[in-house]
Amino acid sequence: MTQNVLVIGLGLIGGSIALSCQKAPQTKVYGYDVLEKTRELAATLNIVHEVVTDVKEAARIADVIIFGTPVNGTLQWMNELKTWSLKEDVVVTDTGSTKSLIMEKAVELKEKGITFIGGHPMAGSHKSGVTAARQYLFENAYYMLTPFEDENGKQIIKLEQLLKYTLAKLVKVDANEHDHMTAVVSHFPHIVAASLVHQLNGEKQQFPMTSLLAAGGFRDITRIASSNPSIWRDITLQNRKELLDQLNVWQDEMNRVRSILESNDDKSIEDYFAVAKDVRDQLPISTGAFYTTFDLYVDIPDYPGVISEVTGYLAEDNISITNIRILEAREDIFGILVISFQTSEIREKAVNCLQSRTKFEMHIA
Numbered sequence: 544m545t546q547n548v549l550v551i552g553l554g555l556i557g558g559s560i561a562l563s564c565q566k567a568p569q570t571k572v573y574g575y576d577v578l579e580k581t582r583e584l585a586a587t588l589n590i591v592h593e594v595v596t597d598v599k600e601a602a603r604i605a606d607v608i609i610f611g612t613p614v615n616g617t618l619q620w621m622n623e624l625k626t627w628s629l630k631e632d633v634v635v636t637d638t639g640s641t642k643s644l645i646m647e648k649a650v651e652l653k654e655k656g657i658t659f660i661g662g663h664p665m666a667g668s669h670k671s672g673v674t675a676a677r678q679y680l681f682e683n684a685y686y687m688l689t690p691f692e693d694e695n696g697k698q699i700i701k702l703e704q705l706l707k708y709t710l711a712k713l714v715k716v717d718a719n720e721h722d723h724m725t726a727v728v729s730h731f732p733h734i735v736a737a738s739l740v741h742q743l744n745g746e747k748q749q750f751p752m753t754s755l756l757a758a759g760g761f762r763d764i765t766r767i768a769s770s771n772p773s774i775w776r777d778i779t780l781q782n783r784k785e786l787l788d789q790l791n792v793w794q795d796e797m798n799r800v801r802s803i804l805e806s807n808d809d810k811s812i813e814d815y816f817a818v819a820k821d822v823r824d825q826l827p828i829s830t831g832a833f834y835t836t837f838d839l840y841v842d843i844p845d846y847p848g849v850i851s852e853v854t855g856y857l858a859e860d861n862i863s864i865t866n867i868r869i870l871e872a873r874e875d876i877f878g879i880l881v882i883s884f885q886t887s888e889i890r891e892k893a894v895n896c897l898q899s900r901t902k903f904e905m906h907i908a
């Protein structure tokens with residue numbers, strides 16, 4: 544029997560989920576987006592099996608409904624969905640970065656006998672829109688589910704059976720704890736990234752050259768400041784309380800930094816960085832496919848075809864790469880090619896392969 548999945552909101556996250564749901568056996572994936580252009584692109588790029596324009600009609604036959612919409616848009620849809628006629632055992636879920644308000648709204652669905660299981664894949668990108676969607680975006684990432692405590696086990700299993708095609712690690716968490724933890728590791732860091740960019744922007748008048756000097760460090764820490772502002776407006780509004788708490792923690796931390804600096808004590812300053820390095824270096828790797836961190840840095844000379852030469856050698860040895868990019872280099876020095884692999888073993892094979900065929904210097908960060 545075919546199961547019907549309806550994805551509402553076909554951007555980076557909804558599109559990626561739709562692609563992975565297409566891998567589930569006997570599953571037909573329908574998709575809707577508020578933007579006509581996105582619907583057209585979704586059809587052209589085969590993000591779903593069928594694009595629909597009448598969501599309410601598509602929802603009637605859906606076994607699973609997945610929201611890939613901005614979190615405030617999801618609340619609005621949930622409000623409407625209460626009044627629709629749906630299959631008796633439909634499972635409705637979302638992918639939003641916040642969970643408390645969504646689960647509060649879900650109580651109204653529960654009262655109507657509609658199963659809602661909150662969801663949030665902990666992987667993504669600063670890129671947005673349907674063209675950024677990738678089938679393996681969530682591979683190896685944590686994917687949090689926030690079912691009601693008394694949720695019917697069969698309904699949870701039904702959703703898990705579908706989401707396992709994302710290749711993510713499914714875990715159940717409490718919605719309020721979810722919002723606290725994601726404020727710490729995701730939502731507040733987005734504010735910090737944006738604030739650093741604002742700080743740089745403030746330099747424009749007096750020191751216009753500063754932005755030209757924004758190299759690896761600044762770019763790494765502010766990448767997420769390039770994320771979709773309306774997505775982050777909604778997340779920030781929904782998780783405002785946790786963010787205000789984090790702001791207090793941050794201000795205390797900055798006061799600590801201030802007193803360390805004022806003390807002018809070299810040991811305390813070094814310790815501050817050393818403790819941070821230890822904690823950062825021991826973070827478990829749980830990223831999605833975009834940012835797998837088994838990176839190899841290859842110093843490449845600047846001649847035409849050098850990148851295809853490197854990738855060609857790797858291909859000859861059947862070594863697959865998950866990402867490749869060139870670190871922005873000055874004109875007068877070699878470029879650095881950063882090649883990412885799925886495991887450290889594959890990276891090791893790549894090092895051996897390139898060592899045997901080139902004289903390029905390589906290092907692992």
Ligand SMILES: NC(=O)c1ccc[n+]([C@@H]2O[C@H](COP(=O)([O-])OP(=O)(O)OC[C@H]3O[C@@H](n4cnc5c(N)ncnc54)[C@H](O)[C@@H]3O)[C@@H](O)[C@H]2O)c1
Pocket residue numbers: 551552553554555556557575576577578581611612613614616617638639640641663664665666667668669670671672673771774778
């Ligand atoms: N960006 C990330 O890294 C990330 C990671 C995990 C979860 N999320 C969550 O996933 C959800 C989608 O974010 P995204 O990054 O895919 O954003 P996106 O901008 O790439 O996609 C959102 C899509 O929803 C469509 N849309 C907006 N309002 C709609 C509505 N009312 N009805 C139907 N379609 C609508 C937009 O046209 C767009 O195609 C958000 O709730 C976000 O919190 C984002």
Ligand SMILES: O=C(O)C(=O)CC1(C(=O)O)C=CC(O)C=C1
Pocket residue numbers: 639640664665666667668669670728729730767770
């Ligand atoms: O990698 C990024 O660009 C992200 O911002 C992804 C990220 C995160 O903060 O880690 C963003 C929002 C989410 O809800 C989950 C993941």
